Amino acid sequence: MGALWIHDDNKRRPHALLSSGKHSNGFFNASLATSNPDVLHQLCKALLRQVDFSRQLPQMVVGSAMGAVTMAYEIARQLDGKTEAGFTEKVDQLMELKRFSIKRNHKVLVVEDVITTGGTTRKTIDAIERAGGALLPFILTLVNRSDSGQLDGYNIISLIQHHLPIWDADDCPLCRAGSKALRPKDNWDKLNASY
Numbered sequence: 001m002g003a004l005w006i007h008d009d010n011k012r013r014p015h016a017l018l019s020s021g022k023h024s025n026g027f028f029n030a031s032l033a034t035s036n037p038d039v040l041h042q043l044c045k046a047l048l049r050q051v052d053f054s055r056q057l058p059q060m061v062v063g064s065a066m067g068a069v070t071m072a073y074e075i076a077r078q079l080d081g082k083t084e085a086g087f088t089e090k091v092d093q094l095m096e097l098k099r100f101s102i103k104r105n106h107k108v109l110v111v112e113d114v115i116t117t118g119g120t121t122r123k124t125i126d127a128i129e130r131a132g133g134a135l136l137p138f139i140l141t142l143v144n145r146s147d148s149g150q151l152d153g154y155n156i157i158s159l160i161q162h163h164l165p166i167w168d169a170d171d172c173p174l175c176r177a178g179s180k181a182l183r184p185k186d187n188w189d190k191l192n193a194s195y
C-alpha cells in the first residue's frame with residue numbers, strides 16, 4: 001500500500017525526521033494502510049493469531065493517539081467484544097489517559113502501529129501504570145522497526161519486523177550529504193517526489 005518508504009540516496013530528496021528527533025533513511029507511514037477499515041481488520045486479525053490469550057484476556061486495550069487509536073478499537077472488538085478500548089494523548093512531554101479510566105489492577109494490553117525508538121509506547125505504559133492498570137507482559141505492534149524484540153522487559157509481538165537505522169541529527173549521514181530532514185507524514189509528497 002506504499003506505506004514503507006526508503007530513501008534512495010539522492011541527496012536532493014529529503015529524509016525522515018522522527019518524533020524522537022532522530023533522523024532515518026526509512027519510514028513506515030502506517031496510516032496509509034490502517035485508514036482502510038478492511039485492511040486494518042485483516043492486519044489486526046493476523047497479529048492476534050500470534051498471541052495466546054488463554055490465560056490472560058485483557059479488560060482494556062490502549063493505543064497511543066493518533067496512530068494506534070483505531071487499532072486499539074479493532075483489536076478490542078476482535079478479542080471478545082467485552083474488552084474496552086481507549087487511547088493516551090500527548091500532554092506536554094507525557095502521554096495521559098485523558099478521557100478514560102482504568103479500574104485498579106484491570107489487565108491492559110498496549111498496542112502500537114509502529115515502534116521505532118519505543119519512546120511513545122514507553123510514555124503510554126507509564127500513563128497506564130499511573131492510572132493503576134496492570135499491563136500484560138507483551139505489546140502488540142503492526143511494525144517493529146527497532147532492533148529489539150523487547151521494550152523495558154515487555155515482549156514486542158509484531159506483524160512485521162523490519163529494522164531501519166536511526167541516527168542522531170549530529171551524526172546523520174544524509175544531513176552530511178546535504179539532504180534535508182523533514183517530518184515524513186507532513187511531507188509525504190516531497191519524500192516521494194521525482195527528483
Ligand SMILES: [Zn+2]
Nearest residue numbers: 023172175181
Ligand atoms: Zn539527517
